[in-house]
Amino acid sequence: MVSNKEVLDALSVIIDPDFKKDIVSLGFVKNISIKDGSVSLDIELTTPACPIKNEFQKNAEEVLSALDGVESVKVNMTAREVKKSEKNKGGLEHVRNILAVASCKGGVGKSTIAANIARELSARGFKIGLLDADIFGPSVPTLFNIHKPDIQADKDKNMIPYEQNGLKIMSFGFFLGDSPAILRGPIVSGYIQQLLTGVAWGDLDYLIIDMPPGTGDIQLTMTQTVQLNGAVMVTTRQALSLVDVAKGIEMFEKVNVPMIGVVENMSYFDCTNCGSRHYIFGGDEENVVTKKYGLKTLMQLPIKVDSGIIGHLDKDFTDPDIKELVDNVVRAIGMKAFDKNTTPQYEFDDEKLSFTWPDGTRSVVKNLDLRADCGCAVCVDEYSGEKLLKVEDLPKDIKPTEITPLGNYALKITWSDGHASGIYPYKQIRKLETVV
Structure with missing residues (x-):
């Protein structure tokens, strides 16, 4: 008779295209039941309207049906229960x-x-x-x-x-x-x-x-x-x-x-x-x-x-x-x-910002370099794309006074020169970083 491990090993070839991981390691596979030659299980998705749920179901049925000793397969597609807010009455x-x-x-x-x-x-x-x-x-x-x-x-x-x-x-x-x-x-x-x-x-x-x-x-x-x-x-x-x-x-x-x-x-x-x-x-x-x-x-x-x-x-x-x-x-x-733990940890001092990224990489970005790379409407002409900010006009000792994370995609930084309208995507920061 087929084992739980064999079922999970077979399902681990199914990769979620968004998370770039297999559905087993993501914890999507639930409630495996094996009786004689029949296998049933749930695949719990992150949202009920997932557009690739039929693809997941088809792939799961195919890989499980190919296992020795499996005569029938039932894959139930479910969705994670959303915790109800006390606000929504x-x-x-x-x-x-x-x-x-x-x-x-x-x-x-x-x-x-x-x-x-x-x-x-x-x-x-x-x-x-x-x-x-x-x-x-x-x-x-x-x-x-x-x-x-x-x-x-x-x-x-x-x-x-x-x-x-x-x-x-x-x-x-x-x-x-x-x-x-x-x-x-x-x-x-x-x-x-x-x-x-x-x-x-x-x-x-x-x-x-x-x-x-x-x-x-x-x-x-x-x-x-x-x-x-x-x-x-x-x-x-x-x-x-x-x-x-x-x-x-x-x-x-x-x-x-x-x-x-x-x-x-x-x-x-x-x-x-x-x-x-x-x-x-x-x-x-x-x-x-x-x-x-x-x-x-x-x-x-x-x-x-x-x-x-x-x-x-x-x-x-x-x-x-x-x-x-x-x-x-x-x-x-x-x-x-x-999504969990996809944002970096950061700290700053008078010279630089230091980051520890989710993959363990550590890097630094100089304060002056990041401030000079601001792409807001004050620093870059919205129509022509021409840089309005001149690096030579910035104080050499410029530093952040406040940093606010924006979701898992950017930081909003207030600087010591009073500039507060800049949003810095993590992709932009990583282009300026020096890995340490």
Whole structure:
């Protein structure tokens, strides 16, 4: 009869493409049962919507069926239980994951991307809710062609979300109609609280929140009211949008919301006449956000004529770009939930910063070298890329006065010359390091 060790050895050839490790060493294999010639087990993934779960299941069945003495194989695909937050009460009590889709400026396509993520996840069979929390400019009713729905309340006086093809939707725009939203601060906060906790979402795998643009009191109220599992930032390649990405990163990090990554929207367009790809907002194929801030670029989405048209969701449509985006978002959420000890330990003195990296490597970077390599808008022209900072103008004895880690991708450093707007990705730091 086949042994547990043989089963685990066989499964260890299956490599997770994100973590670059086998599923056994990652602890994904659970509850192995061997009886006569029958083998059953669970493969517990980091997220229920993992886009490669079918591949894992197929590979596991194949390698186990090839073992001598195995007559039947049953592989159950499960997902790690998310610990529920005490913050998420009321209508959010049975929501397993809450993902915010945010931007620091309007007009970058945030609502369209949030709607597409929710629509695609729902189409894959998951229980999904979409909350349009953009109080001042609710777009979801227009995107989904929902006008003046009859919203009812349950016995607990929680609003029952509108449902379209299995996707649960709630928007302030349902109550506003076509009238403009003229609201003051305290009233806005009250509406936000009601939308966040006063909707009867029921059992959901994911609630996607279309956040209001910006980084002010409204956004802080939302992050303090509910526990978000992560945030996706939407931007474009335009310099004014890129400058504000840093503000969004800092806001979410301050309130302990993990940054999942950035979607670079309207990144390029493919000409149907000449067949060439054009980056009309500048740059080239390089992921400018990743280079500048160290945050993962989840997708570079092209400009398309029909990209903002969702309309009737009862009409089937397939957009390969959206499918790839959702795959990348889900995988990034899973990695963020599982990722442990991927940031370096660091200390600093009057001359240098010293790092001990997760692989045990130790290195140093001179204070002056790192300060001179700042890529913020004060130090580098956002339009031309020209270096504005002159090294000879920096104090030779410059040193950090405060260092704030930003997730597992960068450090925000305040320097003794008063400069505080620089974000330094770990990849940038490693290019300047000297291994010791």
